[in-house]
Amino acid sequence: MKLRKYHGNIEFVPAHEFEFHGEPKNGREIIASNVAISQQGRDGDAEVLHGYQGPNFCFEDSDWRIMEGPFITIMLANLPWVVEDAMAAPEAKFSDGFLDLVLIKDCPKSALACILLKTADGSHVKSPYVMYLKVKAFKLVPGNRVGDSAKGGIIDVDGEVIARGEGVYMCGLERDPMTYGPPILLTVDKGLASIFSSR
Structure with missing residues (x-):
């Protein structure tokens, strides 16, 4: 009943045919990663991990777009169903x-109530209030609540909280260890998994 909106912005590299959403980001930003074991991991006491060490990605020549808040909700998915009765994407x-x-x-x-009821069959994305697009990379710069700048929001991945704004959780600590940190960058590592099934 108390509809919350949050400041902040999102940046993204759009997929083909979604390039006209948002505004062009001024200047190009080099965002690249080649996850490797640190020198300490090679020479020190840290355990050296073998196998998959994370995605390799480079968006040096990509055109990033930006959208400013406030936002009611932001969701990313790479599967249509987030739970058995909600086809979010x-x-x-x-x-x-x-x-x-x-x-x-x-x-x-x-x-918003109508949109939430329509997530069962995915028709919520037809609402004029819902923006639906495909992106190659996504960055979230979270902000605090509209009308209450002392409180932030909650960011979760598959239901697990990964960050929360100040004033959301009172635990008696001087500083909440999960308080918003640097912007959150998400990408897809295409072709990483293979799925086998049988009848």
Whole structure:
């Protein structure tokens, strides 16, 4: 009943045919990673891990787009169903190499209730209040709540909280160890998994 909106912004590299959403980001940003074992891991006492060490990605020549908040909700998925009765991203495909971004910037409470009821069959994405696009990379710079700048929001991955804004959780600590940190960058490592099934 108390509809919350949050400041902040998102940056993304759009997939083909989604290049006109958001505004162009001024200047190019080099975001690249080649995850490797640190020198301490090679020479020190740290355990050296073998196998998959994370994705290799480079968006040096990519055109990043930006959208400013406030936002009601932002969700990313690479599968259509997030639970058995919610098709949050109906166009998502596990193997297409993209994240499907579903966001709501602003809408009346009655429209939001209707949107939530329509997630069962994926038709919520047809609402004029829902923006649905595919992205190659995504960066979230979270902000605090609209109308209450002392409180932030909660960021979770598959239901597990990974960060939360100040004032969300009172645990008696001087500083919440999960407080918003640097921007959160998400990418897809296409082709990492193979799925086998039988009847």
